[in-house]
Structures are given as structure tokens and as C-alpha cells.
Amino acid sequence: MHPVLQLLSARAAGRWATIPFMSFAINAIAGRTPLVLDSPHSGVDYPDDFGHACDMPLLRTAEDTHVEKLYDFAPQLGAAWIEALFPRSYLDANRNTTEIDESLLDEPWPDPVETDPVVLAKVRLGKGLIWRLTDDGLPIYKRQLSVAEVQARIDRCWKPYHQAVRAAIDAAHDRHGYSIHLNCHSMPAVASSHATGNPGMVHADFVLGDREGTSTDPRLSRAVGEHLQGLGYGVSYNHPYKGVELVRRYGDPARHRHSLQIEVNRKLYMDEQTLELNEGFQPLKRDLRTLIERLLGLDPREL
Ligand SMILES: [Zn+2]
Numbered sequence: 001m002h003p004v005l006q007l008l009s010a011r012a013a014g015r016w017a018t019i020p021f022m023s024f025a026i027n028a029i030a031g032r033t034p035l036v037l038d039s040p041h042s043g044v045d046y047p048d049d050f051g052h053a054c055d056m057p058l059l060r061t062a063e064d065t066h067v068e069k070l071y072d073f074a075p076q077l078g079a080a081w082i083e084a085l086f087p088r089s090y091l092d093a094n095r096n097t098t099e100i101d102e103s104l105l106d107e108p109w110p111d112p113v114e115t116d117p118v119v120l121a122k123v124r125l126g127k128g129l130i131w132r133l134t135d136d137g138l139p140i141y142k143r144q145l146s147v148a149e150v151q152a153r154i155d156r157c158w159k160p161y162h163q164a165v166r167a168a169i170d171a172a173h174d175r176h177g178y179s180i181h182l183n184c185h186s187m188p189a190v191a192s193s194h195a196t197g198n199p200g201m202v203h204a205d206f207v208l209g210d211r212e213g214t215s216t217d218p219r220l221s222r223a224v225g226e227h228l229q230g231l232g233y234g235v236s237y238n239h240p241y242k243g244v245e246l247v248r249r250y251g252d253p254a255r256h257r258h259s260l261q262i263e264v265n266r267k268l269y270m271d272e273q274t275l276e277l278n279e280g281f282q283p284l285k286r287d288l289r290t291l292i293e294r295l296l297g298l299d300p301r302e303l
Helices: 003-012 057-061 117-124 146-175 220-230 245-250 281-296
Strands: 028-031 035-039 082-084 179-187 206-209 234-239 257-265
Touching: 003 234, 028 146, 035 146, 035 281, 082 146, 146 179, 146 245, 146 257, 179 245, 206 220, 220 234, 220 281, 245 257
Parallel strands: 035 082, 035 179, 179 257, 206 234
Antiparallel strands: 028 082, 206 257
């Protein structure tokens, strides 16, 4: 069943108590296993108050289009599922709220702003909490945003998203003594000019990011990578994507909380120009299902 229908059926059955957060900006489905999946970048509900200037086709290149469809079987297997319905270009849930690009604002930001030069590199690429530039380096706005406007996006999108991810991981960890959080993304076949620090890079089939073993036990990351390699895919670790805010914030392998970023190459399942699914979609989805089933049978404390 589609996650939204499942959510509606949960409401019909009076099971709201099992769903921690309700928001028009996210879709959250409670789990019953140690597994939590989230998709922060696949949202396509473009809000009326966005006020962007660039064309929609360009704006849509920011999406991890269709990632929610690749994993839509996961809730039936008992994994918790959290999905942003708002677009990444409106607010990037995989950023901290301190990653503010003040050049985009018409007044100073009243709260602390990031000072770490490594983190600031993303803001300089135009990819802070609120994006200034597309992956091709073109401006998203022809105006400056107000502080109140950005604060409203944080309240409506960032806060419910992070509350739901945290609650799902806490619930999984409470039930089972460990949690495995897969932070699900997709990447273009070739990196655009302003997407990463590696423009023009040809990406592997999968890139697994555990922030150099600090957000997931590296043995677990290897188990995921070896499963994918066994299916015939090419896998890279931590390059060019090592994992960002959602795995940094919730991963704590010493406490048996594992958060792994999984980037899948869009060429495997879609046409990057038309955004249509291609013939690779169903085989890829079947393979991802075997990965989820493998993880459901794996206790990382025994690795
Ligand atoms: Zn993404």
C-alpha cells in the first residue's frame, strides 16, 4: 500500500497513538522493527509562498525524485518511514538550522550561524538550509527573503521532520536495543558544477556515507556495501558523499544507533531529463528489498 494510504488507513483504524507526529509537510509511518528509513529530498509539494524565480524544470533537478517509490515496500516489512513532502529547494532538511546563507536575507539572522569552514563550504556552494543556487549554479530567487519567512519554513518543515526521525529512531532503539537508520537519497550520474566539491565526477551505482565510521559502525556499512556488490553494483564509501546532518545528528554507533546515508545513482531508475522512471526501476526496487530484508536479519551488535 502507498505510504499515504497506509497513513489514512491507520487513521481509519483509530491507531493515531502509534504515529508520533502529524504534519502536512511530512509523511511519517511508525515501525515495529529496528529499521528506520527516511527520505528528506523526494518531496514535490511546491508551496504557494515559495516565491522562486528560476524555472520549475531547473528547480526540480534539486529533488531526489522518486526515492520514496524505490522504498515504498519498507513500511510493510516493519520499517519506520519518514518522508519530506516539501521540496528540498524550499528547505533542505539535511542541513542544520545554523547553516544560514545571510546573503539571501534582507536583514541579519537573529540566531547563531555556522562558523565551521567545512560546513560553510556547502553554504558557499549556495546549498545551505535555504538554497540560493541550483546544482548548476543558477540563482533560485530574484529577491531577498525575510527572517520571518525562513523561520516559518523551519517551523513548518524542519522541526516536524527532525522530530519524526528522532522519535522513530528512539522508538526502534527502545524496542530492540539498537537501531539502523538508512538516510535515503539519489544522486545524478555525473556531478553538476555546484552540487559537490567534485564537479563532473562520474558517480558509482551507490555511495554509502557513514562520516568515516562515526555515524555507523563501519562493519555495518561494509555489510551493506558487500550486499550491493553481491548484486552486481559498484559501491563507493564516503566519497563524494560522506553523509550530512541527518546521519551526523542521529548516528551514535557506540550506543548502537547506526545512521547510514545511502545514495543511489539516478541513471539506474530514471531519465534525468524527463524525470520519468525507466526500465531499471523495478529490478532496482527488488534489489533494495533484499537489502532491507538482509538488514532486518542482522544485529549489528553481533558483527
Ligand atoms: Zn538527497
